[in-house]
Amino acid sequence: MPLQRTVGRRRPPAAERQGVSQAEQSMSESAKLIEPGFSVADAEYPKFALRDGRLILEFVDWQEQEVRVRFSNAAGVKWQELDSRGPEDRDDSVYEIVGSFWLAEYLANNARTLAEGLKHFRLCFNACGVLDVLATSMEIEDAG
Numbered sequence: 680m681p682l683q684r685t686v687g688r689r690r691p692p693a694a695e696r697q698g699v700s701q702a703e704q705s706m707s708e709s710a711k712l713i714e715p716g717f718s719v720a721d722a723e724y725p726k727f728a729l730r731d732g733r734l735i736l737e738f739v740d741w742q743e744q745e746v747r748v749r750f751s752n753a754a755g756v757k758w759q760e761l762d763s764r765g766p767e768d769r770d771d772s773v774y775e776i777v778g779s780f781w782l783a784e785y786l787a788n789n790a791r792t793l794a795e796g797l798k799h800f801r802l803c804f805n806a807c808g809v810l811d812v813l814a815t816s817m818e819i820e821d822a823g
Contacts, residue, residue: 689798700720707752710767710774716819717746724807729756738804745822750800750814754791755781757811763801765778771805780814 692738718740725738734750767774779799785791791813800817802810 684778704755707768707778709777710765712713712767713773713775713779714782715748715773715817717748717773718742719772719802719804721771721806722746722804725804725810727756727810729753735820736802736810741758747820747822749818749820750816751818752795752797752815753812754785754795754797755811755813757781758808758810763803763809763811765801767801770803770807770809772803774801774803775799776801776811779813781811785813790794 700726719738720742723736724741725736727734727736728741729735732752732754734753734756735792736746736748736750738746740746762770776799782797782799784796786793791797798815800812800814802812803811
């Protein structure tokens with residue numbers, strides 16, 4: 680079934696979304712909107728590759744421009760075509776997830792340390808899915 684394209688739709692608060700437990704609603708995970716210098720709104724289906732802790736993301740944006748993004752020291756990557764059901768308000772933007780449950784799990788299990796400075800980035804490609812990445816940084820690279 681093809682995915683429905685939406686442009687910048689507002690999402691209901693977490694408490695109103697189906698499938699979110701009371702415990703999840705009361706925890707402190709929040710979404711901080713960031714301006715990474717590129718747009719994921721109405722982008723084409725992305726490609727990504729992970730090698731030696733470096734994730735490279737490539738996609739064509741709504742203006743038909745090729746975008747290439749590098750995530751350094753990538754510890755985790757999740758892709759899903761479903762809505763994230765997370766704390767973000769929009770499904771067409773880029774966020775840092777503050778108080779991330781996923782990052783906390785990595786730290787609690789000693790998979791990574793606080794000193795590494797990992798962040799949880801969430802890229803909401805409204806036309807096709809959601810990409811979550813645990814990495815130290817996210818930077819635009821020359822797509823040429």
